[in-house]
Amino acid sequence: MPITAFLHTHVLVVILFLLLFLAKALLLFLGKHDTLNKVRSSTKILDMVFGTLILVSGGFLTYKYNGPLPTWLLVKMGLVLVAIPIAIVGIKRHSKVLTAVGVLTFLYVYGVAETKSLNMSPAQPEVAETMPTSVEKPQPKASEPAAVNPILSQLEGTQLNNTKAIYTQLCATCHGPDGQKGLSGASNLQRSTLSVEERKAVIANGRGLMPGFGSQLSEQEQEALAQFTTMLK
Structure with a gap:
């Protein structure tokens, strides 16, 4: 099972577990103890299945996480x-x-x-890490035309449609058609400040719970897709 499908399965199980638990909690708070006992008795196996699936799938996703585990994820695991x-x-x-x-x-x-x-505030835009340097990059002369990105200039017509299709198939489920969906913690692509090259690296190698697609996409497709994500509105 692809990790994306595994992630969505995990989220679904968590939601079902929460709904079942909240229903029982409501019965308890309303004083419906007899009804609660009947529901609890009939859902014992379901509780065990949901609890086990949450722990197993959560452990697997943690194992597959790309990079160091962030603090929020460690706290989440402990609280669960x-x-x-x-x-x-x-x-x-x-x-x-x-x-x-x-x-x-x-x-x-x-x-x-x-x-x-941890404070449930909206995720901040991704900022590329930069290394301090004392060497200033030479500025292009005013008379020199700006370099044209060949992928950007070609990203139209058939190639644009192909790139849109790739984005829809591989990315839109979590990022949404406009890059702002943020399903299961997916980054907001419109707010991200990552460069095209950095986006390409994430596409190829993955990050966090996002799988890498380097083995599925050619170099040109990866660069076109990275460029396409900067055009989302």
Whole structure:
């Protein structure tokens, strides 16, 4: 199973687990203990399956993560490991306090996962890392025409349509047609300040939970796709 499909499966299981848990929590807070006991009894196996899938899929995605694990992801993992048993015990013992802690923790974890931020603030634009240097780059003379990117000049007609098709197939699910969807923490391509070359490197090698497509796309396709992402509006 491709990692993208695995990621979406993980998100789906998490959402289903949350909905089921929130339904039980609502019954508990409303004092519907008999109904809660019936629901809990009929969903024991489902709870075990969901919990196991969350831990297994989350562990696999962590293993496949490109680069060092960010702080928000480490905190998220720790909270999930704590929240699942708290939620189960809270529902089992009809403890409103433990259940409330579980609800708040799960909602916080979900927010952190979607924003990739511990304070759940919108992700900041990607900024390319630069190395300090004392050597200034020579500025082009006023009489010299600016260099034309051959890919940019050719990105029209058939090639533009082909690049759009590649973007739709490989990128739009997470990034959206305009680059701003941000599904499962995907970067906002309109706000990113990465250069074309840096975008090309990410396309080829992947980053975070994004897989690399270097083995699927030619050099020209990678560069055209990188250039195309700078044109999204």
